[in-house]
Amino acid sequence: MRRSMYMLVAVVGLAVPAVYTWSSSAAGSGAAIGPSTIRITSRETSRVRVDLGRPGRGVGDTEVIRQNLFNKRIRSKPIGFSEYVCTFTTPTTRACNVTIFLPKGRLVAGGSIQYQELYELAVLGGTRLYDNARGTLTVIRTTRRPRRQILLFRLAG
Amino acid sequence: MRSLSLSTRMIAASALLALLVAGVFALLIHAVLTLDDARDREARSKEVTAAGVELEKLVIDFESGLRGVVLTGDSRFLRPAEAGRRQLPRQIGELERLVAGDPAQRRRVQALRVAIDDYVSDYLIPIGTIARDNPDAVRTSLATEEAKRRTDAIRATFNQLLATEDARAAASAESAETQSRRAIVLGAGGLVAVALLIVLFGLYLVRSTAYPVRNVAAAASRLASGDLSVRLKEGGPGEVGELTHAFNHMAAELERRERELELQNELLRESERKKSELVRIVSHELRTPLASILGFTSVLLNRDAAPEDQRRYLEIIDREGRRLSALLNDFLDAERLDEGHLALDRELIDVGRVVAEQVRLFEGQSEKHKLDMDVRARPLPVHGDPNRLAQVVGNLLSNAIKYSPEGGTVHVVAEQDDGLVRISVRDEGLGIPKELQEGVFGKFFRGDAPASGIPGSGLGLTIARSVVEAHGGRMDFESGRGEGSVFWMELPIAASN
Numbered sequence: 001m002r003r004s005m006y007m008l009v010a011v012v013g014l015a016v017p018a019v020y021t022w023s024s025s026a027a028g029s030g031a032a033i034g035p036s037t038i039r040i041t042s043r044e045t046s047r048v049r050v051d052l053g054r055p056g057r058g059v060g061d062t063e064v065i066r067q068n069l070f071n072k073r074i075r076s077k078p079i080g081f082s083e084y085v086c087t088f089t090t091p092t093t094r095a096c097n098v099t100i101f102l103p104k105g106r107l108v109a110g111g112s113i114q115y116q117e118l119y120e121l122a123v124l125g126g127t128r129l130y131d132n133a134r135g136t137l138t139v140i141r142t143t144r145r146p147r148r149q150i151l152l153f154r155l156a157g
Numbered sequence: 158m159r160s161l162s163l164s165t166r167m168i169a170a171s172a173l174l175a176l177l178v179a180g181v182f183a184l185l186i187h188a189v190l191t192l193d194d195a196r197d198r199e200a201r202s203k204e205v206t207a208a209g210v211e212l213e214k215l216v217i218d219f220e221s222g223l224r225g226v227v228l229t230g231d232s233r234f235l236r237p238a239e240a241g242r243r244q245l246p247r248q249i250g251e252l253e254r255l256v257a258g259d260p261a262q263r264r265r266v267q268a269l270r271v272a273i274d275d276y277v278s279d280y281l282i283p284i285g286t287i288a289r290d291n292p293d294a295v296r297t298s299l300a301t302e303e304a305k306r307r308t309d310a311i312r313a314t315f316n317q318l319l320a321t322e323d324a325r326a327a328a329s330a331e332s333a334e335t336q337s338r339r340a341i342v343l344g345a346g347g348l349v350a351v352a353l354l355i356v357l358f359g360l361y362l363v364r365s366t367a368y369p370v371r372n373v374a375a376a377a378s379r380l381a382s383g384d385l386s387v388r389l390k391e392g393g394p395g396e397v398g399e400l401t402h403a404f405n406h407m408a409a410e411l412e413r414r415e416r417e418l419e420l421q422n423e424l425l426r427e428s429e430r431k432k433s434e435l436v437r438i439v440s441h442e443l444r445t446p447l448a449s450i451l452g453f454t455s456v457l458l459n460r461d462a463a464p465e466d467q468r469r470y471l472e473i474i475d476r477e478g479r480r481l482s483a484l485l486n487d488f489l490d491a492e493r494l495d496e497g498h499l500a501l502d503r504e505l506i507d508v509g510r511v512v513a514e515q516v517r518l519f520e521g522q523s524e525k526h527k528l529d530m531d532v533r534a535r536p537l538p539v540h541g542d543p544n545r546l547a548q549v550v551g552n553l554l555s556n557a558i559k560y561s562p563e564g565g566t567v568h569v570v571a572e573q574d575d576g577l578v579r580i581s582v583r584d585e586g587l588g589i590p591k592e593l594q595e596g597v598f599g600k601f602f603r604g605d606a607p608a609s610g611i612p613g614s615g616l617g618l619t620i621a622r623s624v625v626e627a628h629g630g631r632m633d634f635e636s637g638r639g640e641g642s643v644f645w646m647e648l649p650i651a652a653s654n
Contacts, residue, residue: 039275115294117287118303138303140283144290150279 042067044147104129162395181347188340195333202326230292369397385412446477507536515550525564533572538651552617553582561586581645589636
């Protein structure tokens with residue numbers, strides 16, 4: 001259960017376009033559209049697990065995680081937030097859908113997460129500024145308490 | 158166009174030579190500096206490459222440690238990498254310092270710094286932490302691929318950086334080689350050119366200075382040895398032209414002064430000769446009457462002579478005394494002529510009357526001679542000094558009598574002709590040979606007279622001609638050996654009113 005929560009928190013770090021919105025130099029990208037590599041960090045603010053079925057972590061359990069997103073190279077306050085909605089598919093694996101809320105639009109990523117310390121999701125799309133975004137999101141946990149992550153977007157276009 | 162002076166030419170030539178030498182040296186210095194710069198760039202590129210390789214080695218160490226962690230899940234494999242992290246700032250700082258002057262490389266190094274920092278802080282350190290917490294999480298293919306992706310990106314930047322530096326080092330080496338060759342060619346060419354220019358300048362100096370000076374020296378030697386006719390060909394640049402011109406002027410002036418000196422010497426010699434002649438004439442002419450005077454005076458004093466003899470002696474003494482007086486007057490007149498002080502007391506006179514008086518005066522002086530006077534017009538008015546004109550006529554008559562020792566008729570004609578009064582005195586005497594005629598009117602000229610025992614000072618005709626010319630007239634003669642002589646003079650006739 002705890003691992004699932006961590007993984008969800010990591011997904012919340014999908015705030016790449018926000019970084020771009022706040023400052024193009026923050027992550028080294030010049031445009032939301034087009035190949036680029038973007039780095040932001042996240043801090044988990046809440047984690048709720050809905051234990052369905054037998055008590056304890058099991059298939060079908062659901063986990064909802066909320067994170068604030070940062071680009072501390074630009075500013076210390078959050079630049080947005082993210083929401084993870086994960087459903088356990090095995091006791092150690094969960095399928096997650098992540099929505100990243102940024103000032104100029106939203107990004108959506110999804111996929112299966114085995115280890116919440118290090119995982120990779122597909123960027124499925126976005127709205128407004130991030131319309132038709134595609135690529136991968138790699139998430140690495142940096143601290144456990146509080147749970148912080150580094151989110152690295154590699155966008156194809 | 159005015160020719161440039163030699164000084165200006167030499168200064169200009171020296172300046173040109175100096176300019177060329179300076180230019181060659183400037184090119185050489187530039188080539189050497191460029192070579193030095195190319196070598197510096199090459200060395201710097203090599204230093205950058207070395208520093209880059211050193212840095213890359215650190216990253217490889219990180220990667221090796223990470224691979225160990227990924228394979229084993231044991232975070233201890235990261236210990237060497239952590240040690241390397243401490244060297245990272247220094248090595249990147251060194252690399253940044255080396256590329257500080259190259260904006261493009263500086264950007265690459267900055268990107269490299271960010272990439273390595275991100276790799277360490279965003280991946281290496283978290284993976285170590287994760288490996289301790291959950292070793293299985295870092296033994297996934299994702300961990301391996303992510304590590305590879307990141308190190309590949311860093312390695313690509315390294316490759317770009319090092320390739321650029323390699324290319325630069327190669328280009329710098331080639332540039333250094335080119336500059337080295339250029340410096341050698343420039344140096345050799347410059348040396349040859351400068352040597353050639355110095356030789357040309359020397360030849361020019363020899364031609365423009367040494368040759369003319371040598372010519373002047375040779376000409377001066379000839380001048381010193383007495384050849385005053387030597388002259389140089391004038392011309393040449395500035396001072397040389399002035400030198401040849403000045404030399405020629407000096408030679409001409411020396412020649413002119415020598416001629417003047419010779420003339421003055423000649424005049425002095427002539428003067429000396431005339432002085433000797435004067436002394437001789439004076440001593441001779443004065444001695445004769447003086448001897449007579451002294452002799453007859455002694456006879457009168459020491460002997461008892463008959464009264465008629467005493468009278469005759471006294472007449473001789475009187476005549477010789479007058480002769481002495483006339484001689485002295487002639488000398489005084491000659492002196493006045495020399496000094497230009499011949500004074501005339503002019504008035505309107507009848508020259509015919511003057512002539513007649515003189516003819517009467519000289520008549521009966523010699524039993525052998527007859528004076529025939531023909532005054533063809535009366536009056537013959539002339540504005541003149543009667544005494545001086547009488548002196549002239551008397552001189553002509555006296556000469557006609559003296560130079561006709563065999564006797565004969567002396568014809569005197571006074572006439573008016575074309576606004577002039579012409580008086581001529583013709584004798585039937587010795588005549589004057591052609592070769593002596595030129596000096597007849599000269600001072601102390603006596604021709605053959607001394608040899609013939611004819612007395613005289615040689616001043617009479619000189620004085621007579623000067624007097625006539627002072628009256629605005631002229632005097633001349635026609636004569637030949639044994640043909641007698643005709644002396645004539647012409648005076649401007651005075652206006653009738």
